[in-house]
Amino acid sequence: MSFAMTEPVRTTFHGFEQLPLREFAERAYLDYSMYVVLDRALPFIGDGLKPVQRRIIYSMSELGLGAAAKPKKSARTVGDVIGKYHPHGDSACYEALVLMAQPFSYRYPLIDGQGNFGSSDDPKSFAAMRYTESKMTPLAEVLLSELGHGTVDWTDNFDGTLEEPSWLPARLPHLLLNGTTGIAVGMATDVPPHNLSEVVSACVRLLDDPDATVRDLCEHVRGPDYPTRAEIITPASDLLQMYETGHGGVRARATFEKEGQNIVVTALPFQVSPSKVIEQIAAQMRAKKLPWLEDIRDESDHANPVRVVLVPRSNRVDAEQLMGHLFATTDLEKTYRVNLNVIGLDGRPQVKNLKMLLSEWLRFRTDTVTRRLTHRLDKVERRLHLLDGLLIAFLNLDEVIRIIRTEDEPRGVLQARFGLSDAQVDYILETRLRQLARLEEMKIRGEQAELEAERDRLIATLDSKAKLRKLIKDELLADAKKYGDARRSPLVARGAAQALDESDLVPSEPVTIVVSEKGWVRAAKGHDVDPAGMNYREGDGLLVFARGRSTQQVAFLDSNGRSYSTIAHSLPSARGNGEPLTGRFSPAAGAAFQAIAAGENDSRFVIASSHGYGFVTRFENLTGRNKAGKAMLSLSPGSTVLQPAAVRDAEADRLVVVTTAGHLLAFPVAELPELDKGKGNKIIEIPKAKRGTEQVVAVAVVAPGASLLVRSGARTMTLAFKELEPYLGARASRGGLLPRGWQKVEGLTVE
Numbered sequence: 001m002s003f004a005m006t007e008p009v010r011t012t013f014h015g016f017e018q019l020p021l022r023e024f025a026e027r028a029y030l031d032y033s034m035y036v037v038l039d040r041a042l043p044f045i046g047d048g049l050k051p052v053q054r055r056i057i058y059s060m061s062e063l064g065l066g067a068a069a070k071p072k073k074s075a076r077t078v079g080d081v082i083g084k085y086h087p088h089g090d091s092a093c094y095e096a097l098v099l100m101a102q103p104f105s106y107r108y109p110l111i112d113g114q115g116n117f118g119s120s121d122d123p124k125s126f127a128a129m130r131y132t133e134s135k136m137t138p139l140a141e142v143l144l145s146e147l148g149h150g151t152v153d154w155t156d157n158f159d160g161t162l163e164e165p166s167w168l169p170a171r172l173p174h175l176l177l178n179g180t181t182g183i184a185v186g187m188a189t190d191v192p193p194h195n196l197s198e199v200v201s202a203c204v205r206l207l208d209d210p211d212a213t214v215r216d217l218c219e220h221v222r223g224p225d226y227p228t229r230a231e232i233i234t235p236a237s238d239l240l241q242m243y244e245t246g247h248g249g250v251r252a253r254a255t256f257e258k259e260g261q262n263i264v265v266t267a268l269p270f271q272v273s274p275s276k277v278i279e280q281i282a283a284q285m286r287a288k289k290l291p292w293l294e295d296i297r298d299e300s301d302h303a304n305p306v307r308v309v310l311v312p313r314s315n316r317v318d319a320e321q322l323m324g325h326l327f328a329t330t331d332l333e334k335t336y337r338v339n340l341n342v343i344g345l346d347g348r349p350q351v352k353n354l355k356m357l358l359s360e361w362l363r364f365r366t367d368t369v370t371r372r373l374t375h376r377l378d379k380v381e382r383r384l385h386l387l388d389g390l391l392i393a394f395l396n397l398d399e400v401i402r403i404i405r406t407e408d409e410p411r412g413v414l415q416a417r418f419g420l421s422d423a424q425v426d427y428i429l430e431t432r433l434r435q436l437a438r439l440e441e442m443k444i445r446g447e448q449a450e451l452e453a454e455r456d457r458l459i460a461t462l463d464s465k466a467k468l469r470k471l472i473k474d475e476l477l478a479d480a481k482k483y484g485d486a487r488r489s490p491l492v493a494r495g496a497a498q499a500l501d502e503s504d505l506v507p508s509e510p511v512t513i514v515v516s517e518k519g520w521v522r523a524a525k526g527h528d529v530d531p532a533g534m535n536y537r538e539g540d541g542l543l544v545f546a547r548g549r550s551t552q553q554v555a556f557l558d559s560n561g562r563s564y565s566t567i568a569h570s571l572p573s574a575r576g577n578g579e580p581l582t583g584r585f586s587p588a589a590g591a592a593f594q595a596i597a598a599g600e601n602d603s604r605f606v607i608a609s610s611h612g613y614g615f616v617t618r619f620e621n622l623t624g625r626n627k628a629g630k631a632m633l634s635l636s637p638g639s640t641v642l643q644p645a646a647v648r649d650a651e652a653d654r655l656v657v658v659t660t661a662g663h664l665l666a667f668p669v670a671e672l673p674e675l676d677k678g679k680g681n682k683i684i685e686i687p688k689a690k691r692g693t694e695q696v697v698a699v700a701v702v703a704p705g706a707s708l709l710v711r712s713g714a715r716t717m718t719l720a721f722k723e724l725e726p727y728l729g730a731r732a733s734r735g736g737l738l739p740r741g742w743q744k745v746e747g748l749t750v751e
Contacts, residue, residue: 042182042189042349045342045357046364047143047168048175050182052096054168055085057110060136061144071114071133078129085157085164094129101134104305105271106178107193107227108483110140120228120305121273139483143168150375151368169368172479173199173361175342179224187349189341192224192250197484199358200476206358207469214244214355221354224250224338226270226489228306231255233333233494243354246340253494254332256323261315263323265308269334274300274308280330281310288570290325291507292317327497362472369472370462377458380451382423387451389424390431391444400428509550511568515581517543519593521556522578523571537577544643548598555622557595557607557641558587561633565623568598586627597622597644604647606655606672607632608683610695611639615680616647616672634679645701645750653701654724656708657684657735661694662743664710665735666724669701672731682732700748709749712742718751 019027043050049057059080065072078094086093099105101113104120115132118125126132136144151169156162179193202220206212223232223239230252234242242248252269254277268274278298284290295311312322327333341351345360352360393400396418403417404410414425461467512529515521518540524531531545548554550569557563564585572578581593597605601620608614617632624630633641647653650669658664665684673681686694702708702721710717727736738745 042184042187042341042343043175043180043191044167045175045344045352045360046368047170048173048178048180049143049168050096050180052081052086052088052093053100053110055081055164056093056097056100057136057140057143057168058147058165059085060111060134060140061147065135067112067136067138067141069135071112071135074113074129074132074134077134084162087158090129097129097134098126104227107225107488108139108177108196109137110143110178111135112137120268121275121300123271123273142171142479142483143174145169145171146368146372149372150378151371169372171365171475172196172483173203173358175361176221176357184349187341188339190337190339191342192336192338193226194221195225195485195487197480198222198225198487200480200484202354203358203362203476204473206355206362207473210359212355214353215240217354217358218243222487223491224336224489225487226252228252228270229255229267229488229490230269231267231492231494232489233492235493236491242338246338246351246353246356248338250336250338252334252336252489253327253497256319258319259309261312263310263312263319265310265332266304266306268306268308269331270336272331272334274298274306277331278308281326284329291569292322321500324497325500328499333497365472366468369468369475373458373462377455377462380455380458384448384451384455385421386424386427387444387448389418389420389428391441391448392418392420392424393428393431394441394444404429507550510547511550512545512547512574513554513568513571513596513598514545514574514578515543515556515593515596516540516578519543519581520578521571521581521584522574522576523550523568524574529574534574535577544594544596546596546598552598552600553619553623554596554598555619556581556585556593557597557622557632557644558591558593558629559635559640560588560591561609561631561635561641562587562591562629563622563624563632564627564629584627585629587629594641595643597646599646604650604674605644606647606669606699606701607644608642608657608680608696608699609633609635609639610642610697611636611691612657612659612682612684612686612696613680614642614672614683614699615675615678616650616669617675617677621676630677632677634677636679639695642696642699645699647701648703653703654721654728655683656700656702656724656727656748658697658710658738658745658748659684659686659694659735660697660745661690662738662745663694663735664727664738664745665729665733666702666727667729667731667733685732685734697745698748700750702750707751709751710738710742710745711747711749712745715742717742 047054056077060077063072063077063080065077074094074097077097078090081093082088082090097111098117101109101111101117102123103109105123111134113132113134116127117132146169147165152165152167154163155166157164175191176194176199177196179191180189182189198221202217205217205220218240223234232250233253234251238248254265254269255267256263256265268277275298278296281290281296285293292312293310294313297309299307299309339351340353340357341349343349345364400414403413407413411425411429414420414428461471509525510527512524512527512531513521514524514531514534516536520537520540527547532542546554548568552568553565554568555563555565566584597619599605599619601618603619604616605619606614606616622632647669653669654666655669655672656664656666663684672683683699684696700708702724704721706721708719708724710719729735737743
């Protein structure tokens with residue numbers, strides 16, 4: 001039996017259409033996606049506003065909250081917005097209102113807020129809407145002044161009881177002035193703010209020269225202009241490419257100045273708070289990654305919104321080098337993504353370059369001005385028509401009064417007697433007698449003359465593209481003169497900031513790194529420290545130590561032969577008991593730390609096990625960033641890791657190895673191979689019968705002119721370089737037996 005796939009049958013049940021769940025889900029998701037794209041996240045190119053912003057501005061205009069009005073509670077505005085036009089959450093609506101009132105968020109704020117509207121340090125710290133008051137700024141007139149002039153389409157609100165504008169008749173390209181960000185379904189927008197005067201200059205250039213390229217327009221729009229005075233350091237070529245493609249990034253950098261020895265940060269990048277920067281710098285100081293700094297203070301106040309004081313440890317600190325490091329590692333330098341994705345005049349989202357944005361906005365402005373002039377022309381012609389009828393009534397006033405008094409239907413008689421239209425008759429009949437008495441022919445004819453002249457100008461402008469362009473250009477220049485200002489974000493050519501290596505930040509000082517028997521580590525300044533004489537926690541004592549410098553890496557080897565590393569200056573001070581290595585690294589369960597080494601990456605060490613195998617390796621092979629360590633020495637069961645021995649000259653140095661049975665062997669280090677990791681080669685022969693009881697105690701590398709100290713209990717025996725000749729032999733041989741009484745060796749030390 002087989003089943004054939006058939007198209008699902010749509011049937012109706014009590015008037016409802018039945019759909020497959022998959023088709024319903026797809027349709028519902030697509031509808032939701034289009035709603036988010038067109039009605040929530042992306043701005044319209046005409047007025048540069050999202051629906052919630054547009055509804056807030058329109059509601060404030062309906063409430064009479066103009067720039068010259070007395071402000072009202074923000075809760076009143078929010079209530080009107082969500083009750084009449086925007087049926088969503090009041091908190092989201094209020095946050096959108098606050099954003100338009102914050103001078104550190106908007107380049108040209110549209111709302112004048114009174115009360116706590118947040119701060120650059122914490123933009124979300126604004127007071128509740130019941131405490132704040134707000135009204136529109138003068139710049140909002142740019143969006144609203146032509147609203148009642150027939151310039152926009154009107155649409156029903158969400159419940160069909162009111163009408164709201166589909167867009168606002170912006171006189172300036174607000175989209176570029178304040179910018180916007182938004183995340184829709186499958187797309188996003190990031191439009192940076194720009195300088196009003198520069199944008200208007202580019203619009204005028206495009207009106208005069210429609211063939212101007214993006215490169216030509218970038219002579220006017222030199223780059224974004226953020227509300228802060230931080231420098232824009234993006235190269236001009238990158239900015240040009242950004243405006244040509246609609247994609248890119250803008251890098252902004254804080255500004256600073258020297259005040260005596262201190263460094264004072266005076267401006268931060270857009271949307272970067274002083275507290276966050278201070279927290280980032282303080283974290284580096286706590287981690288001992290910024291030893292050049294002594295202290296950091298936040299002295300910001302109303303007079304100085306941004307004033308972060310950095311106190312160097314000494315006057316020898318290079319301020320430029322230090323700030324370059326901070327630019328690379330903190331938000332003192334920040335990159336902003338640019339994605340000029342907006343809803344065009346065709347109602348579709350598209351990523352547009354600078355010329356497309358300005359050209360499309362100018363088409364929007366041309367259509368708006370045309371509708372405004374046409375609307376005014378209609379009003380002028382209607383008024384002239386009414387004045388013609390009124391003049392006839394004035395010239396025949398007695399006859400008009402007689403007809404109104406004696407006729408049962410004066411409307412029809414007046415129309416037939418004087419050839420008047422319905423509108424003219426209605427206007428005459430609605431005119432009060434006392435107004436007629438005061439009418440004068442000269443006044444009527446004077447108003448007619450003014451309106452006829454205005455009508456001629458309107459018709460001439462509408463019939464001439466050149467005059468229409470000149471009108472738009474003059475209005476743009478007038479608004480730029482009224483609202484324009486100087487650029488805030490200077491465009492500066494700067495090199496890329498480079499983070500300093502930790503070794504460059506830390507002074508190179510001698511240190512002694514000590515590891516206790518229970519795996520606690522600490523670092524003491526100097527090489528004259530006695531590790532055995534230091535204080536240890538109860539039940540603990542010295543295990544191993546190494547001498548190095550604060551700028552060097554320190555490697556730790558555990559009982560599994562794995563190596564772990566960290567930089568010496570990051571280790572805790574020897575003033576206390578230190579910290580457990582298991583808190584810094586993650587060795588396998590049951591593994592214990594057994595050996596330590598410190599040095600430069602190119603230095604060589606002999607790595608060996610207690611079963612008599614080993615090899616030479618570069619110190620760099622012992623280091624790594626993995627907390628779980630890296631496999632270094634392969635150990636056979638029962639063997640342990642010996643303390644590594646530093647090699648200075650493999651051709652001249654001798655490797656000395658001694659066993660628990662007192663056998664000591666010396667041979668040239670060059671006979672031992674250099675490996676990156678592994679088990680290594682046999683260093684000394686241990687008879688098979690003694691392998692369970694005899695093991696290697698230690699290895700040491702003795703250079704010409706140095707001496708070897710052999711420790712046995714409280715006694716030490718010193719062997720000069722030449723005195724090792726009786727113990728010389730081939731690698732992997734048995735070696736010579738130490739004198740009686742020195743056959744229980746505990747360790748070797750080179751002096």
